[in-house]
Amino acid sequence: MTRGAELIRAGWRRHEVRLLAVLVAEWLVFYYCGTSVNRHGVVVGFGTLERQGDILRHSCEIGLLALVLTPVILTAGIDLSVGSLLGLCAVVFGQLWHDAGLSVGAAAALTLVAGALAGGLNAGLIAGLRLPPLIVTLGTYSLFRGLAEALTRGAVTYTDFPAGFLALGQDRALGLPVQAWAFLAVAAAVWVLVHRTMTGRAFRVIGFSPEGARYAGLPVRRTLALAYVLAGVVAALAALIYTARIGQAKADAGTGYELSAIAAVVLGGTSIFGGRGSVTGTLLGVAAIAVLQNGLATIPVVIRLNAAGEIAGLLTGALLLGALSAEAAAKVLSQLRRRRQSAPGPNPVAP
């Protein structure tokens, strides 16, 4: 085999490379099916730069949640409360600015603090009292959303934010949507944390073996707490971006986002059982889902059916299950092959 072919084979074994191939395939399909020229001779649809910017703009909030869920899931944990927390933080921000009369900057800073405190509640229950993350965050999932609705009495919506704030969600800077820069900054920070620090390695060790981490003298509680507090802070940041993009803060902001974010993380190759996964994978997972959902809305037949949302949900589910099944099937096949090869011999491992 040539060196080039070897490289390709080795690369193909990486989940990220295969996911990248899926992403490129998606993009090409939508480019050819979703781009057209209208009556006025103008190119419209998927293939326009504007549309690509929109995809980026719309995937920032779920993308942020997926980024900070990656460390959480690496520790074999889960955080179902981030979507609700996004709603709560949006409402808190609206009240601080509108009702308390704070400046936008001060309100935003305090909203981030609120996110940290809410994440701290999860952290205290999970790392401190050692309650199971699924149950704790199922509880705070209801609690945060309920609190958001109580604060607004289910009816109040905050609007009329100053243009300077709305720019965060609606303008462009250096050719990209403004919030995309925030997203990229968080992505870089989370990547460095997970892949270049001892804390990142501790996430994995805890995910593989919490007892093993304790026996190695790693700060298990502190590391777990950090993952959940970080999720809270970034959920608050996502709430600010959401509010700026929509132009209004209301209690139902971010409903269901936690599940889309978890889907992106898992599609990105992070094991729900902890230990394995990468931030790059999560980014590709977010992109694969975002391109699929936005691209569908540009295909003429889908537009005619007026069912982009429904078909997107269906295909996202199929993509996730297909990716997981393909990985599992490949593993089973390679095991079968290995067993067949080593069948006549005794135990392959020499003492």
Place this chain on the structure above:
Amino acid sequence: MSPVPLLAFEAIEKSFGAVRALRGVSFELRAGEVHALLGENGAGKSTLIKVATGAHAPDAGTLVVAGERLARLDPAAAKAHGIACIYQQPALFPDLTVAENLALRLEPAGGWRRVRWGERRRRAEALLRQAGAHVPPDREVRELSMPEQQLVEMAGALGAGARIVLMDEPTASLTQPEQERLFAAVRALKASGVGIIYISHRLDEIFALADRVTVLRDGATVGSRTAAELDEPDLIRLMVGREVDRLYPPPAAPAGEVVLDVRGLGCAAAGVHDVSFTVHAGEVFALAGLVGAGRTELARVLFGLTPADAGEVRLQGERVALGSPRAAMAAGLAYVPEDRRRHGVVPELPVAQNLTLAAHRAIFPGGWLRAGPEQRCAAELIARLDIRPAEPAAPVTSLSGGNQQKVALGRWLATNPRVLILDEPTQGVDVGAKGEIHRRIRELAAGGLAVILISSDLPEVLGMGDRIGVMRGGTLREILTGGTPAPAVMAAALGRAGKGAA
């Protein structure tokens, strides 16, 4: 000549990888006898039980059940031949009643069968009476005491028509009156013609209950005797039997200053109390004792995994608080735990990452991962401990047991500890790697380290220990000098005044 034995083992052999657990076990169980099976930890008793219940297929040898030669036995066949086993921890469903538990054992499975509650109750009552248990059949099992649960197990065995009952340390967690009731039930069983194989570490039980005794040593039968012709020193001698026959590296230099000074250490949660001892630089302090004597528990207290609630620990004269593994690490302690795969290494991580996991503060200043220092540290430890394959990127799962143990050890050497606690470092390791690990331990001690070596392998304790601490019932009972003969150490571990046995 006696009639056909109920069960005969003929030259049974069984290996797990490189470890030969059974190397030719032969003995006979007769109807209506209690046959005690004795041996040190790791002599092969539990493996033999598993062969008899069909859980393990023997590599060689035959089982003869009531005259019928069986090449192999699976659990269903064992049950059909009337073989039943009662474990130390009864395997009952705690939320079901006694009668329901018995029904699960005895009634054939089938989703659509009618449940006859009256019949269930009556049968349970009859069986419980036969087993000598005064337990109402409609009581939930979780409300029963441990011996009552064992009697329910026994009733189940009787109901299944068991002719051969294996009991694996049934009294390990029982109080004196509870034991008496169990003994009465065993005697009643015996009187009804059932043959019982009885495993226990408690010699007084053997003499109270057993008709004959078979001693296992290193996976082979030493011999079967009638209990009446033996006394305690005889038994201990049979169990230990040999001189330290393997070659152990000699101590290099006389021990130096006191490094670790433990005074009155205790932890109620761990079941450890009032432990006092010292360990010197360059010394190997071996901790002997039976399984459950509290050795691992003591190590966990020292390492801060279950922090102490009494006593004090001094390291080189300085009092230290060992409230967490990190505190213990900072004080200069290192602990290579017994359960290698769960605690000693992270099997999914590469060798290099495992080796730098404990010493990460020194290797990665500020918490920033750096490939250069990690590779250097890993390469040095791989060379120093001769870890094979010398492949820092290979996951630890791909290594053999002995090499995984070296990784677990290497991780702690990287922290430059002053006290090294090794918990069963050669368990599940083949003979070659064992000798190598022994040499490493000696080298480390010679380098000035204070080593605490926990081992259930008596020759290892005798061969490696400069002094030998003997634990029993959660506390350190005796500290013996290095040259103490094996029977005396065994006697101390068993709690017998058997020092004259040698």
